[in-house]
Amino acid sequence: MDFKNPLTTVDSVVFTYESGELQVLLVKRNLEPMAGMWALPGGIVDTDQDTDLRATTMRKLIEKTGVAPSYLDQLISVGNATRDPRGWSITVVYSALIAKEACRTPSDAVSSVKWTPVDQLPELAFDHAELIDTALERMKQRALYSITPGYALPEEFTLAELQKLHETLIGKPLQKRSFRRRIQQAGLLIDSGRKRKEGGRPATLYRLSEASRDYNFVRNLEE
Amino acid sequence: MDFKNPLTTVDSVVFTYESGELQVLLVKRNLEPMAGMWALPGGIVDTDQDTDLRATTMRKLIEKTGVAPSYLDQLISVGNATRDPRGWSITVVYSALIAKEACRTPSDAVSSVKWTPVDQLPELAFDHAELIDTALERMKQRALYSITPGYALPEEFTLAELQKLHETLIGKPLQKRSFRRRIQQAGLLIDSGRKRKEGGRPATLYRLSEASRDYNFVRNLEE
DNA sequence: TGAATAGTGTCTGTGAGACAATATAGG
DNA sequence: CCTATATTGTCTCACAGACACTATTCA
Numbered sequence: 001m002d003f004k005n006p007l008t009t010v011d012s013v014v015f016t017y018e019s020g021e022l023q024v025l026l027v028k029r030n031l032e033p034m035a036g037m038w039a040l041p042g043g044i045v046d047t048d049q050d051t052d053l054r055a056t057t058m059r060k061l062i063e064k065t066g067v068a069p070s071y072l073d074q075l076i077s078v079g080n081a082t083r084d085p086r087g088w089s090i091t092v093v094y095s096a097l098i099a100k101e102a103c104r105t106p107s108d109a110v111s112s113v114k115w116t117p118v119d120q121l122p123e124l125a126f127d128h129a130e131l132i133d134t135a136l137e138r139m140k141q142r143a144l145y146s147i148t149p150g151y152a153l154p155e156e157f158t159l160a161e162l163q164k165l166h167e168t169l170i171g172k173p174l175q176k177r178s179f180r181r182r183i184q185q186a187g188l189l190i191d192s193g194r195k196r197k198e199g200g201r202p203a204t205l206y207r208l209s210e211a212s213r214d215y216n217f218v219r220n221l222e223e
Numbered sequence: 224m225d226f227k228n229p230l231t232t233v234d235s236v237v238f239t240y241e242s243g244e245l246q247v248l249l250v251k252r253n254l255e256p257m258a259g260m261w262a263l264p265g266g267i268v269d270t271d272q273d274t275d276l277r278a279t280t281m282r283k284l285i286e287k288t289g290v291a292p293s294y295l296d297q298l299i300s301v302g303n304a305t306r307d308p309r310g311w312s313i314t315v316v317y318s319a320l321i322a323k324e325a326c327r328t329p330s331d332a333v334s335s336v337k338w339t340p341v342d343q344l345p346e347l348a349f350d351h352a353e354l355i356d357t358a359l360e361r362m363k364q365r366a367l368y369s370i371t372p373g374y375a376l377p378e379e380f381t382l383a384e385l386q387k388l389h390e391t392l393i394g395k396p397l398q399k400r401s402f403r404r405r406i407q408q409a410g411l412l413i414d415s416g417r418k419r420k421e422g423g424r425p426a427t428l429y430r431l432s433e434a435s436r437d438y439n440f441v442r443n444l445e446e
Numbered sequence: 447t448g449a450a451t452a453g454t455g456t457c458t459g460t461g462a463g464a465c466a467a468t469a470t471a472g473g
Numbered sequence: 474c475c476t477a478t479a480t481t482g483t484c485t486c487a488c489a490g491a492c493a494c495t496a497t498t499c500a
Binding site: 440 | 487489492496497498499
């Protein structure tokens with residue numbers, strides 16, 4: 001009964017949305033294997049410090065971004081004989097959302113952490129490119145039946161911004177009326193009272209209500 | 224760099240549907256800790272034999288049921304310091320569906336494997352009761368927007384049986400018309416040509432099409 | 447024919463898609 | 474007033490809910 005226990009790690013696909021594009025957080029690996037390559041932020045459980053897998057993930061992310069992500073959700077676990085050259089390994093992958101401005105922005109000088117547009121990813125270590133694909137696919141589905149992608153936005157945002165984000169995820173334009181109607185009916189946003197001026201009529205600034213974290217519409221937007 | 228690597232296992236919540244009730248497959252533990260208690264079928268990765276986590280899970284299930292489950296899907300991974308008395312451990316949990324008649328039925332004489340109605344579970348080892356809850360909740364959601372629960376039925380089944388299963392999962396009666404309309408429109412079932420007589424007008428026997436494995440309705444049934 | 451179960455017709459209500467119309471800001 | 478952006482009005486259509494009705498079997 002003494003099998004080789006596969007090495008188990010956690011990794012996070014952290015998304016943010018800035019200047020019209022979806023970005024993902026990457027770190028440069030220090031250690032072998034694949035030292036010097038870009039990879040997802042992650043690491044191994046510290047059994048003395050972490051109470052559970054989520055704590056491990058959160059701890060690693062705080063090290064990289066300076067703050068706790070506003071949305072963190074387990075995505076999938078991948079374990080096989082080929083993903084790590086050292087042999088059988090398992091990763092528990094989380095998907096996270098965070099407002100870019102909330103982060104201690106990784107400086108471009110210290111180039112071991114960076115945000116990268118999802119359509120301009122460098123070559124990545126292990127199976128991390130696939131993991132990002134999976135996370136994107138899941139997030140796209142979410143955009144069809146919830147407004148949780150909004151956790152990638154700053155604390156306050158306009159409906160146009162939220163819609164733009166959803167359009168980016170889904171990959172096609174949405175009807176303004178449909179998008180707003182369902183959000184309003186479900187009461188998912190809180191009017192901050194403030195407005196943002198930008199060329200035309202000022203837009204109302206909203207915050208996500210706590211309800212929006214778990215709310216799923218019964219009817220999807222069309223794909 | 225030499226942390227204690229948590230013990231990683233896989234476990235499966237295997238459902239079937241028989242005589243109007245949802246049942247789950249349990250096995251009696253041989254080994255400590257918690258020897259003699261009922262638990263989910265599972266085990267540890269055999270790095271020499273298994274290509275990936277799904278293979279590990281499938282192998283363990285074949286040992287217990289005699290056949291590969293017709294539906295197998297990763298549910299969640301749980302890892303923390305408290306779920307196993309030996310210390311930090313992780314389980315990757317799969318959710319599976321299988322027709323009971325397809326299984327090499329665990330004999331009640333050899334009482335180390337048994338099917339149990341989900342509302343009559345014995346005390347279970349570790350956090351396995353919670354894991355079953357999570358799997359049930361997921362399966363209930365599935366029943367609202369897909370017909371994948373049908374993989375818990377025999378190869379051929381009637382629409383009434385499929386609807387009964389969904390009603391059991393959702394916990395409330397469904398409109399016959401709505402249930403049938405959406406399935407028919409999506410073309411998810413294949414008419415076997417056969418009928419089953421049972422007191423009244425014979426019911427058409429259907430099989431699941433391959434499409435039904437991945438098909439999601441855009442609109443949920445009401446919860 | 448009557449009971450039992452299978453399957454259909456059809457009306458209503460809800461909410462998404464489409465797109466036009468109106469509102470509010472700065473030149 | 475003109476341009477730009479935000480917000481609303483409103484028509485249509487697809488589809489779920491409700492429930493009555495017809496169909497097919499056996500006794």
